[in-house]
Amino acid sequence: xxxxxxxxxxxxxxxxxxxxxxxxxxxxxxxxxxxxxxxxxxxxxxxxxxxxxxxxxxxxxxxxxxxxxxxxxxxxxxxxxxxxxxxxxxxxxxxxxxxxxxxxxxxxxxxxxxxxxxxxxxxxxxxxxxxxxxxxxxxxxxxxxxxxxxxxxxxxxxxxxxxxxxxxxxxxxxxxxxxxxxxxxxxxxxxxxxxx
Numbered sequence: 001x002x003x004x005x006x007x008x009x010x011x012x013x014x015x016x017x018x019x020x021x022x023x024x025x026x027x028x029x030x031x032x033x034x035x036x037x038x039x040x041x042x043x044x045x046x047x048x049x050x051x052x053x054x055x056x057x058x059x060x061x062x063x064x065x066x067x068x069x070x071x072x073x074x075x076x077x078x079x080x081x082x083x084x085x086x087x088x089x090x091x092x093x094x095x096x097x098x099x100x101x102x103x104x105x106x107x108x109x110x111x112x113x114x115x116x117x118x119x120x121x122x123x124x125x126x127x128x129x130x131x132x133x134x135x136x137x138x139x140x141x142x143x144x145x146x147x148x149x150x151x152x153x154x155x156x157x158x159x160x161x162x163x164x165x166x167x168x169x170x171x172x173x174x175x176x177x178x179x180x181x182x183x184x185x186x187x188x189x190x191x192x193x194x195x196x
Contacts, residue, residue, distance in 0.1 A: 004033070008116050008147060016151040019113055026088075029109045030081075037115075038080040041122020046073040048128040055129045080119075083181050087111035090173050094166060100157045110155055117143040118178070141178065145171045 007015030046069050053063030064072070088108025095101045102110070121140035124133055149167040153160055 004113060005037070005116055005120075008113060009120075012147055012150045016113075016147075016154050019110075019151075020154050023106075024109050026105045026108050029112050034081065034084055034112045034115075037112075037119035038077060038084070040119050041080065041125055042073050042077045044122050045076065045125040045128065046070065048126045052128060055127075079181055079184055083177060084108065084112050084115055086177055087115070087174055090177070091170060094170050094173075095156055098156050098158065102155065106155075110151065114144055114147050114151065117141075117147065141175065144174070148174075 004015055004019060007018070049064045049072075050066055050069040051063070053061030055061045085108060088104060088111040091111055092102070092104045092107040095107065117140040118137070121136045124136040145167065148171055149163060152158065152167050152170075153163040156163075156166070158166065
């Protein structure tokens, strides 16, 4: 839920315990957390790219029209929502050999909370300077990895050493998914005016 956002940033260990105890459904999680948080990068990117335009650092900004920006924002939003679901499946698949394997639903809820720093990093898209967006996105990805490392031991009831291996593998797959989503987004935002 939205009340977990501050806790994930300020005291992730305690917040992960609370999240685990809630036993939240996927539909509740999406309506109370993912749908709202995923809107942050979408709305910020829409405002930034239509009002200021993409700035590649050479001083020349490339703005999008409102209709193109709106069409791309819808696609971007759906890609983010799909990314959370994919990562839930990845976590479930990675946990298949553990005795306390959680359900796909629990893994999807966990993935949605883990993605919180990435959602918040979308605020920087209000000023869509490419290098700044990449820097903030990288920092958010690192904190997401930390949340994964902190949350996995409680989530799967495993020790910290095993958690490090699991987290590292899951984060590597997550980075791959993130890069694919980023590439799709860049292509859509870059070539969107020609497509829409």
